[in-house]
């Protein structure tokens with residue numbers, strides 16, 4: 492039985508919950524740790540965990556509730572052909588982008604002799620190493636088949652064989668995901684709306700070619716002309732990979748893109764190894780990074796976080812400082828509940844990401860039901876981001892939105908503890924005041940590469956201790 496179920500349950504209305512949260516804030520500001528608060532709300536169960544949720548109070552929503560709204564009459568499956576990466580290949584509107592005419596690497600490493608601050612040769616070396624597995628191993632990592640024949644004739648593993656339930660097995664699979672390198676993992680029922688309707692498969696003589704993705708029957712195959720993902724593959728394991736706090740703080744310097752590349756390489760490694768783990772248990776597995784479907788709504792459904800103004804997943808523990816991957820499977824895993832911890836309400840007032848976005852990709856306007864870019868998929872109520880503007884800025888090195896987001900900061904200050912509590916009170920004026928105070932204290936400023944390189948690495952993501 493889960494710990495929260497052992498604790499005495501108590502039904503409360505939101506007004507009572509707010510009282511508890513306020514009490515928690517007061518205790519924290521006085522320097523005491525807060526005990527875990529467990530209660531029922533109208534929409535689910537309330538939990539607080541420093542370890543799991545970085546000190547946030549989080550509402551675990553019951554299974555038919557999600558922390559977003561979509562209109563089923565408008566929202567359709569998106570074709571992969573329309574994301575920015577694909578459009579760069581075929582869309583005439585994308586053929587004059589700066590990356591095609593400017594060679595920033597030449598400017599910085601040859602003309603600038605590798606001495607330009609935050610774009611030095613040392614910074615570029617970290618960046619190049621970070622992308623290695625994504626660039627060289629990604630193609631192999633995201634294949635659907637397995638070279639491993641050893642388990643082929645063993646049939647499907649049944650957890651009952653060793654006295655486990657499927658809930659235990661689901662915990663084991665998430666444990667394996669963390670073992671292989673994920674920072675967070677969660678399980679969701681796969682919503683077919685999040686799967687791409689088409690797979691982008693350009694050819695030399697047909698740059699905009701896309702092949703359909705079918706879900707009928709039991710066919711499981713990638714062919715030249717179509718992909719087949721059977722409906723029985725109705726579970727997905729969402730994986731999040733923390734990006735190094737200090738490297739992201741260097742944005743728009745090269746170290747921030749090293750953090751991004753490091754995330755992409757870890758995505759490929761972990762999705763591949765987790766898929767092999769599942770295949771060894773006799774089940775099908777499709778490992779995917781950005782491909783196959785939309786990682787952000789999948790991660791939200793799997794309880795990893797909520798959507799922020801910056802158009803990214805915001806997690807309680809790492810904020811938006813994560814990259815995402817997923818493994819789709821027919822293993823009958825138990826889904827995790829989606830969570831709500833007040834991100835959109837906080838974003839209504841905050842706007843820091845929009846203020847610090849150098850390309851104007853992030854809106855300061857209200858949430859809407861449709862975007863303004865061909866790469867936006869309308870039908871969800873959210874802030875739509877202009878992905879083209881983001882892509883074109885400064886040779887892929889910007890993470891300013893993640894750098895300044897108050898949720899990115901590790902759980903090491905009373906101020907952020909208070910923000911985390913007050914978020915749930917939905918008192919917007921106070922939220923903005925805290926954002927201002929936090930900036931005045933220096934949070935969110937660019938960290939120079941010279942400062943980064945003076946650190947000994949003990950505070951990197953592998954050490955995971957920011958104190």
Ligand code: SF4
Pocket residue numbers: 844847848849850851852853880881882884889890891892893
């Ligand atoms: S990465 Fe930079 S350019 Fe892109 S949305 Fe964030 S702040 Fe804007």
Ligand code: SF4
Pocket residue numbers: 799800801834837838839841842843844845892895896897898
């Ligand atoms: S910077 Fe502020 S507005 Fe932007 S995602 Fe973070 S909390 Fe929301």
